Structures are given as C-alpha cells and as structure tokens.
Amino acid sequence: MSLSYIIESIISGLLLGGIYALLSVGFGLTWGTMKVLNISHAVFAVLGAFVSYWLFVKAGLDPLLSLPLLAALLFLVGAVLYRLVIRPVQKARDVIMASMVATFGVAIVVENLMSFIWRPDPRILKPPYAGSSIFIGEMAISQGPLIGFIMAITSIALLYLFLHHTYIGKGVQATWQNPTGAALVGINPGTVSLITFALSIASAGVAGVAMAMIYAFYPSVQSVWTMFVFLVTIVGGVGSVIGTGLAGLLIGFIIGLCAAFLPFVWVNVLLFALLLAILLFKPEGLFGT
Amino acid sequence: MLKPKHILFPLVMIMLFAFPVVRPPLFFLTLCFSVFMFVGLSESWNLLGGYTGYVSLGHIAFFSTGAYTTAVFMNRFGISPFITAILGGVFSAVLAALVGYPVLRLKGAYFTISSLLLAVVMQLIFMNWDFVGSSTGLWYKLLPVSIEVNRILFYEAMLIVATAITLVVRYVERSKFGAGLVAIREDEDVAKTMGINTPWLKMKAFILGAFLAGVVGGIYGYYMSYVHPEVTFSMNTSLLILLMSFFGGCRSWSGPLLGAVVLSLANQLIVTFIGAEISRILYGLLLVVVIIFMPDGVMQYAKGLFVREKR
Amino acid sequence: MLEGIKVTRRFGGLMALTNLDFTVEQGQIVGLIGPNGSGKTTLFNVITGFYPADSGKIIFKGKEITRCKPYEIARLGIARTFQIVRPLLGLSALDNVTTAVLYGREQIAGMAKGRERAAELLAYVRLDDKKDVPAQRLVAAERKRLELARALALKPEFLLLDEVFSGLNDTEIQDAIKLIFRIRDDLGVTIFLIEHVMKAVMGTCEKIFVIQYGVKLAEGKPEEVSRDPAVIEAYLGKKRTC
Numbered sequence: 137m138s139l140s141y142i143i144e145s146i147i148s149g150l151l152l153g154g155i156y157a158l159l160s161v162g163f164g165l166t167w168g169t170m171k172v173l174n175i176s177h178a179v180f181a182v183l184g185a186f187v188s189y190w191l192f193v194k195a196g197l198d199p200l201l202s203l204p205l206l207a208a209l210l211f212l213v214g215a216v217l218y219r220l221v222i223r224p225v226q227k228a229r230d231v232i233m234a235s236m237v238a239t240f241g242v243a244i245v246v247e248n249l250m251s252f253i254w255r256p257d258p259r260i261l262k263p264p265y266a267g268s269s270i271f272i273g274e275m276a277i278s279q280g281p282l283i284g285f286i287m288a289i290t291s292i293a294l295l296y297l298f299l300h301h302t303y304i305g306k307g308v309q310a311t312w313q314n315p316t317g318a319a320l321v322g323i324n325p326g327t328v329s330l331i332t333f334a335l336s337i338a339s340a341g342v343a344g345v346a347m348a349m350i351y352a353f354y355p356s357v358q359s360v361w362t363m364f365v366f367l368v369t370i371v372g373g374v375g376s377v378i379g380t381g382l383a384g385l386l387i388g389f390i391i392g393l394c395a396a397f398l399p400f401v402w403v404n405v406l407l408f409a410l411l412l413a414i415l416l417f418k419p420e421g422l423f424g425t
Numbered sequence: 426m427l428k429p430k431h432i433l434f435p436l437v438m439i440m441l442f443a444f445p446v447v448r449p450p451l452f453f454l455t456l457c458f459s460v461f462m463f464v465g466l467s468e469s470w471n472l473l474g475g476y477t478g479y480v481s482l483g484h485i486a487f488f489s490t491g492a493y494t495t496a497v498f499m500n501r502f503g504i505s506p507f508i509t510a511i512l513g514g515v516f517s518a519v520l521a522a523l524v525g526y527p528v529l530r531l532k533g534a535y536f537t538i539s540s541l542l543l544a545v546v547m548q549l550i551f552m553n554w555d556f557v558g559s560s561t562g563l564w565y566k567l568l569p570v571s572i573e574v575n576r577i578l579f580y581e582a583m584l585i586v587a588t589a590i591t592l593v594v595r596y597v598e599r600s601k602f603g604a605g606l607v608a609i610r611e612d613e614d615v616a617k618t619m620g621i622n623t624p625w626l627k628m629k630a631f632i633l634g635a636f637l638a639g640v641v642g643g644i645y646g647y648y649m650s651y652v653h654p655e656v657t658f659s660m661n662t663s664l665l666i667l668l669m670s671f672f673g674g675c676r677s678w679s680g681p682l683l684g685a686v687v688l689s690l691a692n693q694l695i696v697t698f699i700g701a702e703i704s705r706i707l708y709g710l711l712l713v714v715v716i717i718f719m720p721d722g723v724m725q726y727a728k729g730l731f732v733r734e735k736r
Numbered sequence: 737m738l739e740g741i742k743v744t745r746r747f748g749g750l751m752a753l754t755n756l757d758f759t760v761e762q763g764q765i766v767g768l769i770g771p772n773g774s775g776k777t778t779l780f781n782v783i784t785g786f787y788p789a790d791s792g793k794i795i796f797k798g799k800e801i802t803r804c805k806p807y808e809i810a811r812l813g814i815a816r817t818f819q820i821v822r823p824l825l826g827l828s829a830l831d832n833v834t835t836a837v838l839y840g841r842e843q844i845a846g847m848a849k850g851r852e853r854a855a856e857l858l859a860y861v862r863l864d865d866k867k868d869v870p871a872q873r874l875v876a877a878e879r880k881r882l883e884l885a886r887a888l889a890l891k892p893e894f895l896l897l898d899e900v901f902s903g904l905n906d907t908e909i910q911d912a913i914k915l916i917f918r919i920r921d922d923l924g925v926t927i928f929l930i931e932h933v934m935k936a937v938m939g940t941c942e943k944i945f946v947i948q949y950g951v952k953l954a955e956g957k958p959e960e961v962s963r964d965p966a967v968i969e970a971y972l973g974k975k976r977t978c
Binding site: 167173221224225228230232233234236237238240241242243244245246247248249251252359363366370401402404405408409411412415416419 | 478480527528530531533534535537538539541542543545546549550552553660661664667668671702703705706708709710711712713716717718720
C-alpha cells in the first residue's frame with residue numbers, strides 16, 4: 137500500500153465529505169432554528185437526483201445546466217410541504233417529536249411514490265465529464281466527485297452569505313434568536329419559516345445531484361442518506377452552517393482514511409458507532425456552541 | 426355484574442383459538458398471525474414509547490434479536506423453538522440493559538435517533554456476520570411435523586404471546602409503575618421531585634418492552650421459517666409499529682391494540698390486492714394526518730366527537 | 737434541620753452562588769429574598785439536586801445530601817414547588833396527586849388507596865371540587881394549590897416553595913398565608929420559601945435570608961432585615977445623601 141494510495145483515498149473522502157455537508161446543512165438549519173426535525177430531508181435529495189437524471193436522459197439537459205431549475209423546483213416543493221405539513225405540526229406541544237413523526241410519514245410517501253413512478257432500480261448520473269479523472273503525479277482524482285464537491289461548497293457558501301449578508305437572511309436569523317422581537321420589528325415569522333424550510337429542501341435537492349454523480353441511487357437509498365445526514369449534523373452540532381461544513385469534511389477524512397484500510401461496510405459500522413458515541417458523550421456536537 | 430364485555434372478550438378469544446380447526450387457507454392464517462404479531466410489537470413498544478414519550482425507532486432491533494436467537498439456537502444446537510423464543514426475549518432484554526443506560530439518558534430527538542442507529546448498526550453487522558448467515562439469511566429447521574401443523578402451532582403460540590403482552594401492558598398501565606412512567610412523559614423533572622427514580626423506571630420499561638418484542642421475534646422467525654437482515658430489520662416495520670400506536674392512541678393499552686388490528690389487516694389486504702408501494706404511500710399519508718389532526722389518536726378523537734366535554 | 741456550608745455553583749464563568757452559608761431550623765418558616773437573577777431559584781435547584789453544587793456541603797438532618805440525586809432527596813423528605821408551576825398537564829388533578837402519593841414516603845400501596853389519600857390532600861388545599869378536571873384547564877391560583885398538594889403528597893418534612901404568592905390577588909395571598917401556617921402547624925413541615933411579595937414574607941417568615949449576585953447580603957428577623965442599609969440599597973438603589 138503506497139502513500140499516494142492513502143492520500144488518494146483521503147482526498148476522495150474529503151470530496152465526499154463536502155457533499156455530505158451540503159446534504160446535511162439544511163437539515164441542521166431547520167432543526168436548530170425552527171425546531172423541526174425533518175426525517176424526510178434526504179428523500180428530497182433522492183428526488184433531486186431523480187429529477188436531474190430524468191431531465192438528463194429525457195431532455196438531454198446537462199445536470200449542471202438544470203441545477204438552477206432543479207433548485208427552484210425543490211424550493212417550491214419545500215414551500216408546499218411547509219404549508220401542508222410543517223405549519224400544522226408547529227402548533228404541537230412538542231414540535232420536535234411531532235415533526236419527526238410526521239416527516240417520517242412524508243419520507244415513506246415520497247420514497248414509494250418515486251418507486252412507483254420511476255421503478256426502484258439503481259441508477260447513476262453520468263454526464264460525460266463525470267467519468268474521467270485528473271492526474272496529479274500517481275494520484276487519480278475522479279471528476280464526478282470533484283464537480284459534486286465544488287457544487288456543494290459553492291452552495292454552502294451561498295447559503296452562508298444569504299443568512300449573514302442579506303436582508304431576508306438576517307430576518308431569518310433574527311426570528312430564530314428572538315421570535316417576538318423580530319415580529320415586533322415587522323418580520324413575519326410564517327414567511328421566515330417558509331423560506332428557511334424551502335431553502336433547506338432546495339439545498340437537499342442540489343446535494344442529491346452531487347451524490348448521484350458518485351453513487352448509484354434508488355428510492356430506498358434515502359434511509360442510508362438520512363443516516364449520513366444524522367451523522368454529519370450531530371457531529372457538527374445542530375443549527376450551525378460552519379459546524380456542519382467542518383463536520384462533513386471531518387467525516388469525509390475519516391471515511392477516506394478508513395477506506396484505505398478497511399472494507400467499505402465496516403467503515404459504515406465504524407462511522408455509526410462513532411455517531412452513537414458522540415450522541416452519548418457530547419450530544420451538542422463537536423463543533424456546537 | 427355481567428357486562429357485555431365479559432362475554433364478548435372470551436368469545437372472541439375462543440373463536441380465535443378455534444380458528445385453525447376450520448382449516449382456513451394459509452392466507453387467512455398468515456393474516457391473523459401478522460395481526461397478532463403487530464399487536465405484540467406495538468403493545469410492547471408502547472410501554473416506553475407511549476407511556477414515557479421516549480419514541481423509539483429501534484424496537485425492530487429487539488424483534489430481530491429474538492428472530493435470530495431462535496434461528497441460531499435451533500439450527501446449531503437443536504433446541505426447541507418454544508425455549509428459544511423465551512431465550513430470544515432474554516437476549517433482547519440483555520441487549521436493552523446494555524444499551525439502555527447510555528441511550529436513555531438522551532432526551533427527545535436524540536433518543537429517537539440513537540435508537541434508530543442501534544437498529545441500523547445491528548443490521549449492518551448482521552449483514553456481514555457469517556455466523557448468522559450474513560446477507561444470505563438463515564433458514565430454520567422445521568419441527569418434525571407436517572408444515573400445516575407447524576403453522577397452526579405457531580399461530581396459537583403467537584396468539585397466546587400477543588394476548589399475554591396486552592394483558593401485561595394493561596396491568597402496567599394501571600399500576601404504580603405505569604403512573605410513574607406517565608409522570609415521566611408529562612414532566613421528567615417534576616417526576617423526580619415526586620421521588621420517582623426516573624432512570625430506573627425508564628430502564629425497566631425499556632427492558633420489559635425489549636423482552637416482549639424478543640419473544641414475538643422468535644415466534645415470527647419460526648413461522649416465516651427464514652430470517653434475513655433486510656426483512657427483520659426493515660424500517661417499514663418500525664413505521665408500522667409507530668403508526669399503530671399513534672393511530673390508536675398511545676396513552677392507553679387499547680390504542681395500540683386497536684391500531685394494530687385495524688392497520689395490519691388493512692396493510693395485508695392492500696399489499697396483497699393493490700401493491701406494497703401504494704400501501705406504504707397510504708400509510709405514510711395516514712401517519713401525517715394522524716399527527717396533524719388527531720395527535721391523541723383516533724380513540725380520543727372519536728370520544729371528543731361523540732362525548733360532550735364535562736363542565 | 738437543613739444546613740448549607742459554603743455552597744458554590746457556577747454556570748460556565750458565571751458565579752451563580754458563592755460560598756453561601758445558611759441554616760433552617762426544624763419548625764421554622766424561613767424566607768429567601770433577593771433581586772431578580774440573584775440566585776434564589778438556583779439555590780433551590782442545588783438543594784434538590786437538580787444542579788449539584790460545585791463545592792460546599794448541604795446537610796439535611798445531619799446527613800450530607802450534596803451529591804444525592806433529585807429523587808433520592810425527595811425520598812429523604814424534601815419536597816418542592818416550581819416557580820412557574822408545572823402540573824402534569826395531561827392528567828387530572830387527582831391523578832397528579834395520586835402518582836405523587838404512590839411514590840411518596842407514606843408507603844401507600846394500591847391505586848384505590850392512593851386515590852383516596854390524594855383526594856384528602858386535594859381537599860386539604862381546597863381543590864376537591866376540581867379533582868377530575870385536567871390540570872391543563874385549571875387557572876393559575878388552582879394550579880398553585882395543586883402543586884402544593886402534590887408536594888405534600890410526598891409527606892415531606894421540609895418544603896421548598898418557589899414564589900407561591902406571585903400572581904395572586906390580596907385575598908388569595910391571605911388564604912395562601914393561612915395555608916402555609918397550617919402546613920407548618922398541623923403537618924409539622926419546615927418551610928423555606930422564595931418570595932417577591934414583601935407583605936407575604938413579612939407576614940410569614942421568622943427569619944429571612946437576602947442574597948444578591950449569589951452572595952449572602954443579610955440574614956435575620958424580617959424587621960431587622962428590612963432596616964438593613966445593604967438590603968435597602970440592593971432593592972431601591974443607593975440612597976443619595978446630599
């Protein structure tokens with residue numbers, strides 16, 4: 137086993153980690169700020185992958201070109217879901233539990249709708265550029281993960297800029313820090329929730345496209361992706377965009393390092409054992425405040 | 426005084442016990458079997474999930490432990506399935522005792538996620554553990570009687586187990602133990618000020634629930650005569666258990682019973698005649714609707730419709 | 737009966753309680769007052785084991801309870817109420833108290849007997865006409881009485897009351913004061929109470945502790961404390977001397 141093999145493995149792990157970070161960032165945002173724990177988050181990533189795949193295969197639209205369209209579409213889906221399910225659930229005595237159970241139902245519905253419409257076979261999103269690799273010395277870095285990673289980091293950066301440097305984004309933050317205060321200065325908490333939730337779903341959709349360039353996807357893969365969402369969010373601490381980003385990279389690093397020495401399934405067992413350990417000993421997350 | 430329910434209950438039970446005598450087609454026998462199984466699972470889930478509000482998505486881990494215990498002990502050591510079913514319960518209880526201490530310290534969503542992780546990690550391990558058949562699963566050696574007698578034997582066994590579990594849960598609900606569990610759901614800190622040893626009470630409920638689910642799993646595995654990690658650890662089973670309790674109302678033993686009977690019947694029928702995907706879509710929608718419009722379950726909802734509130 | 741020696745509790749860098757000494761003798765009614773955020777409720781949480789003290793000792797009936805868990809402390813006979821009352825909202829008033837009776841120190845076994853005793857306690861706080869009403873539908877004054885009944889169900893020897901008078905009108909306060917004397921005199925319960933309503937403190941307590949920023953400012957009889965310049969300053973600001 138050469139050093140370059142290990143480095144290669146770590147690099148592909150880090151690229152993957154960046155994508156996991158985007159997959160999780162919206163989940164952490166709605167949990168941390170709205171107290172809505174959206175178990176159906178990853179299912180919308182799979183939906184994003186399917187829509188992108190469908191546009192690519194049927195209409196010949198490149199996944200990168202269809203990305204803005206896809207984000208807008210999932211934003212809309214998120215907004216509808218918010219009105220139909222999330223807003224009623226927010227009236228419950230225990231919002232976190234109620235939202236968790238309700239979105240568990242949503243996840244099952246969307247997953248099975250997808251298998252019904254598109255059949256449950258695995259597919260992979262392979263635009264021509266995703267297959268080739270860039271060579272640095274002896275190391276090969278596949279372009280698929282690289283493009284996915286760039287998409288992920290750009291989206292996270294955009295989300296961060298939106299939250300910290302735009303008027304609406306600041307309104308979102310203000311509402312979650314002090315709902316009454318924000319309402320007093322004229323921010324409508326309903327609108328803010330809607331935007332937060334819809335953005336979170338849109339970010340999941342984009343992450344789904346990035347995931348689809350690396351892994352085969354099928355409707356029931358959502359439960360596996362959900363596990364990664366939990367993993368990253370809990371390691372990073374709930375509700376922090378930067379924490380989620382760092383956690384994604386850290387997990388990617390661990391995956392890359394372990395994958396160089398262990399069979400892939402045991403890497404997963406190890407990761408989830410790690411997650412259990414963090415839950416038990418540091419439930420506020422490694423990068424939490 | 427003799428009330429209608431004093432006649433109705435034994436009557437229904439006798440009919441259920443006598444059902445195999447009429448030689449029903451396998452489909453109906455299996456239909457009833459799965460109803461009993463879900464009654465057992467959702468009642469045992471309710472001990473912790475319903476009374477204390479610690480919503481677990483890991484109940485299938487105990488169910489599967491039971492199923493695998495029976496498979497392994499029967500196949501490798503030739504032990505009678507009725508003993509291995511109890512043994513499966515014991516193993517599940519031991520597993521619950523081991524993970525319970527750390528996991529039950531977590532609250533709300535953190536507890537739920539770790540319970541889910543328990544099931545996922547175990548599934549991953551079982552998928553790759555050759556001793557338990559890894560991803561090919563395990564076939565059971567059947568008892569040396571005809572397959573029909575086998576089915577009937579385990580139909581009756583599951584009926585007895587489901588009835589016993591329901592009675593145990595009903596007894597707990599009306600006891601001091603049950604009152605303590607409910608106090609934990611309502612306000613865990615206040616429960617402590619009442620002198621309730623909350624960690625120990627949660628632990629007892631968790632272990633008892635795990636034991637009961639383990640026994641159910643043992644009998645299930647034998648009836649199906651095959652175990653596979655993807656089947657026994659299926660998230661869909663978790664969904665159904667949760668849905669049944671919430672649907673019927675998880676504050677009382679009668680809720681999960683009602684939910685399990687109605688929904689598992691409906692589930693089997695829809696899966697058989699319309700398709701598994703449609704049935705899951707309907708279930709998912711139902712869960713959402715129940716949570717939004719009837720957070721206390723249909724029983725309470727119906728009561729609210731028909732009984733005027735007392736002043 | 738209850739003694740604290742140099743009790744200290746921090747939250748991060750913030751000193752919530754610093755080297756606090758206090759004693760409450762058997763049969764007394766003792767008040768704990770201080771401005772908002774002075775650490776009164778924190779002290780109650782430390783005594784009842786919810787926030788263990790970082791250093792110092794708490795001794796109850798000659799036995800150290802500093803490291804005991806909340807339910808152990810309850811079983812030793814220390815009951816409490818919460819500042820913002822916390823009835824078990826989903827249960828009826830009777831069920832609230834019944835659970836407390838069953839787990840209390842009277843060793844009452846069986847639901848029927850538990851309910852009987854709980855009904856007596858509800859009658860004691862004059863809430864018997866509401867016993868089947870869900871706690872959720874009780875008004876504030878009733879919730880306070882329910883909370884008191886629940887605390888008494890433990891059969892405590894020592895009762896910590898966190899602002900039981902706040903939000904009550906004058907007649908309700910008079911009733912509550914009478915009730916507190918009855919609890920002390922009939923049931924022999926020692927009482928330690930946090931209070932904002934000065935009239936109520938002056939009317940009930942034999943001894944008062946005043947704390948500010950987690951430090952003891954004064955202690956003594958109500959009339960002494962109310963004349964103490966440090967206390968006046970803490971409550972009303974510095975007196976201008978010119």
